[in-house]
Amino acid sequence: MxxxxxxxxxxxxxxxxxxxxxxxxxxxxxxxxxxxxxxxxxxxxxxxxxxxxxxxxxxxxxxHPFATRNFGFSVMGDRTLWWGGCAWDAFAIPHLVATQPEVLVATTCPACGTPHAWTVTTAGPPAGDQVAHFLTPMAHVWDDVVHACEHQRIFCSTVCVDQWLDRTGHERGAVFDLATLWRLASDWYAGRLDPGYRRREPREAAAYFASVGLVGEFWGTPGS
CATH class of the missing domain: 1.10.10.10 (Winged helix-like DNA-binding domain superfamily/Winged helix DNA-binding domain)
Known part of the structure; x- marks a missing residue:
């Protein structure tokens, strides 16, 4: 067979x-x-x-968007509990899993440890003043994809992002709000549960990023 x-x-x-x-x-x-x-x-x-x-x-x-261990995000549906591979992936799961269009995404701020949770749906972005910080530019995500996913996180604010960067010695990556994160996640994995799924080519991915308001050198060539 x-x-x-x-x-x-x-x-x-x-x-x-x-x-x-x-x-x-x-x-x-x-x-x-x-x-x-x-x-x-x-x-x-x-x-x-x-x-x-x-x-x-x-x-x-x-x-992607599923993980088999803790990457900092739990995603709870009505009857299934997932690990999200990163902030992007955690917000993407309700868009991909048609039977679970509403989930509870939980995480902690990497800088101060404050817990955060949002009800994430397919209807629109959750409310919140928190910000996402992606450390690795898209062109280099697959240099070490696990490291890149571990550092796509959500912080209380840009103040916490700066504190974390000072403590860790990392250079600042891309910082954006929850609404932009939701838009990024909403259609990125469309079709992944269907036969014949094809990953986006670099130009297609860059165009997708631009369509949700993410432009510039950081987003110019994709990595996931």
Whole structure:
């Protein structure tokens, strides 16, 4: 029985969307009626194509917008609890998972530890004066995608962003409000749970960023 990479990708993504956890390699092999080696080879190709991100031990850690460990954001639906891979991903989940158009996104400010939570829906951005800070320019996200996602966070204010930058020694990245974050997340992953999903090319991604008000060198060439 032939199994395509897209079928494996869909099985992983749809399981994450449904229950917040990915299927095991053995589960996939059983479901498709193939040897585990077939699934392993398919996963390797999906990693190379940037559909999946493993950790140092080869275990799946990111299948954007879903994560398999804590990246600073929990996303709670009516019956499913997810880890969001970053601020962007956490706000994207209700737009992608049609059965959960309203979720509770929770995080803490990286600078001062203040807890924050928002009801994020597909209807419009949540209220709040908090700001998102993305450390890594889009052209370099895939240099170390885990590091980049760990540093796409939400802060109490620009004051907390500056305090965190002073403490960590990082250079300032992109800072923007929750409404812009919501617009960025709203359609970025459209179609990812459907067959034949195609990741955006750099020009397409830059045009998308510009359409939600994010322009400049930081956003010029995408990374996710």
């Amino acid at each position: 032939m199994t395509s990479d897209d079928e494996v990708r869909l099985a992983i993504y749809r399981e994450l969307a449904e229950v917040g956890r990915p299927p095991s390699t053995d589960d996939l092999a059983t479901a498709f009626g193939v040897d585990r080696d077939v699934i392993d080879a398919s996963v390797e190709r999906l990693v190379a194509a940037r559909h999946l991100v493993p950790d140092a031990d080869g275990a799946l850690v990111l299948a």
